[in-house]
């Protein structure tokens with residue numbers, strides 16, 4: 001028997017396709033009652049990880065479990081986990097309701113559940129239309145309806161916003177949040193933070209098959225510092241003067257500027273004046289979650305921004321730190337909130 005917790009646990013998960021290391025020692029946990037974003041750039045290993053969780057790909061090493069069980073140990077998995085993966089195929093000549101009836105029969109749920117899920121995803125008016133006539137957004141809703149047939153405790157969606165218009169995205173956001181508020185588990189993958197930022201409360205960020213960050217999105221936001229961008233006549237002289245004044249996080253940019261955190265523009269201006277360095281531009285850039293996501297997932301890091309990690313000492317990009325209260329999930333080891341660059 002599974003433990004009924006609705007918890008997803010990925011532990012030291014690795015998948016190698018010949019020479020390609022798609023996922024490498026990945027560990028994270030997803031708790032019920034939250035919508036968790038599973039984020040990373042194209043090719044980071046998100047789909048491979050989800051497919052291992054769903055029993056569609058065999059791991060090279062490690063485990064991916066739901067309720068403490070691998071997918072093939074779940075008994076009637078459709079009752080535990082519903083999934084929408086990319087490129088769902090529907091028989092184009094089959095009506096949506098008939099498609100759902102076939103699946104309902106396969107997993108042993110009554111026909112009336114078909115009409116319930118059609119209502120849940122807003123497809124009741126189109127129930128008798130053929131799937132081949134559906135728009136991409138309608139097909140996404142039909143895929144979601146299929147995933148919901150077993151009334152699962154856990155919902156796993158791979159890039160669900162693909163093909164949805166803004167209204168569809170807003171609808172999906174409301175739906176997923178309400179689903180999680182019932183104490184269920186929702187895991188949503190995306191390569192765009194902005195696409196899911198308003199939907200998720202937890203996030204797992206991966207890059208090159210490894211965990212870069214796991215924790216609350218608002219902690220990530222709180223941990224950010226604004227940075228000051230300055231264009232001096234002599235960057236080396238200003239950097240030295242700033243260091244003498246106690247500013248340590250200073251990066252030079254390819255265009256001869258400096259980017260720093262831990263000082264206000266006014267302080268930078270005062271230091272420049274005392275050092276006799278002319279300033280041609282000085283402004284503060286507000287913290288930006290998207291920029292942080294880019295820094296965490298760009299490899300190599302954007303030039304002039306992230307210093308190389310000290311040997312054996314993974315570091316976050318400059319200006320970012322582990323969010324206050326960041327904690328590793330109990331039971332998940334071999335994982336850091338902030339990792340090296342793959």
Ligand SMILES: Nc1ncnc2c1ncn2[C@@H]1O[C@H](COP(=O)(O)OP(=O)(O)OP(=O)(O)O)[C@@H](O)[C@H]1O
Nearest residue numbers: 017020022040041042043044045046047048049191
């Ligand atoms: N069946 C396969 N055979 C060989 N290589 C594969 C296979 N599936 C995935 N890969 C490779 O594994 C890596 C991770 O791919 P994956 O699809 O898991 O990434 P992703 O994060 O989901 O990317 P995207 O956002 O583009 O969907 C990529 O380099 C990909 O080419």
